[in-house]
Amino acid sequence: MTQVDPDQGVYGISVAAELVEMGAQTLRQYEARGLLEPDRTAGGTRRYSPNDLDRLRRIAGLLDAGVNLAGIGMVFDLERQNHDLTEQNTRLRAMRGAAMTPDESDTTNHADAAGEADLLDQAADLPGDEDDDYPLGDPDPPQAPG
DNA sequence: CTTCTGACA
DNA sequence: TGTCAGCA
Numbered sequence: 001m002t003q004v005d006p007d008q009g010v011y012g013i014s015v016a017a018e019l020v021e022m023g024a025q026t027l028r029q030y031e032a033r034g035l036l037e038p039d040r041t042a043g044g045t046r047r048y049s050p051n052d053l054d055r056l057r058r059i060a061g062l063l064d065a066g067v068n069l070a071g072i073g074m075v076f077d078l079e080r081q082n083h084d085l086t087e088q089n090t091r092l093r094a095m096r097g098a099a100m101t102p103d104e105s106d107t108t109n110h111a112d113a114a115g116e117a118d119l120l121d122q123a124a125d126l127p128g129d130e131d132d133d134y135p136l137g138d139p140d141p142p143q144a145p146g
Numbered sequence: 147c148t149t150c151t152g153a154c155a
Numbered sequence: 156t157g158t159c160a161g162c163a
Contacts, residue, residue, distance in 0.1 A: 013147080025159060028149085045147055068156065 009039030009047025016048035020056040027056065033069050035059060035076060 016038075017024040030036045031046075036055055039047040048056075055076075062072045 023159065024147095026157080029158080032149095043147080063157085070156095 004050075006050045009049045009052065011048040011053070013046045013048065016046075016053060016056070020053055020060070022056065022060070030056070030059060030069070034073055035069065 011019065013024045013027055017027055020027075027036070027046075027048075031038065036052060036059075038052050039049065041047060059072055062075065063069075067075065
């Protein structure tokens with residue numbers, strides 16, 4: 001049986017917009033905001049995957065909950081970081097359980113010191129490898145009167 | 147179909 | 156702020 005890749009873009013923007021009950025312009029806007037990145041054909045037209053449609057429905061839900069588009073972008077980024085960190089966590093746990101015997105808690109000579117340091121480096125780099133998108137720096141919003 | 151700009155609540 | 160209409 002040929003299983004369908006849920007990440008594979010199949011729907012054109014009009015079909016996708018109808019399926020999620022949004023305007024096509026709105027879908028383009030979400031992509032411009034970085035909330036979505038549907039596939040593109042060689043000609044440059046968007047192809048939305050089933051996962052993209054789920055993402056669009058989640059955007060609608062978050063908007064309905066009162067989260068603005070900027071906040072939704074933060075939610076998605078945090079979800080990705082959470083996913084990556086969880087993955088690294090399970091790998092670290094698995095490796096430590098396999099490589100260490102009770103007597104070998106010797107601090108001087110770890111057989112897998114190199115590999116362990118490598119994983120630790122990856123874990124440490126995770127939050128930063130996403131170039132700092134949301135500085136959260138200026139607390140005062142630049143707002144024009146009227 | 148694409149990007150871009152402006153208007154409305 | 157988010158959505159929609161019109162243009163090229």
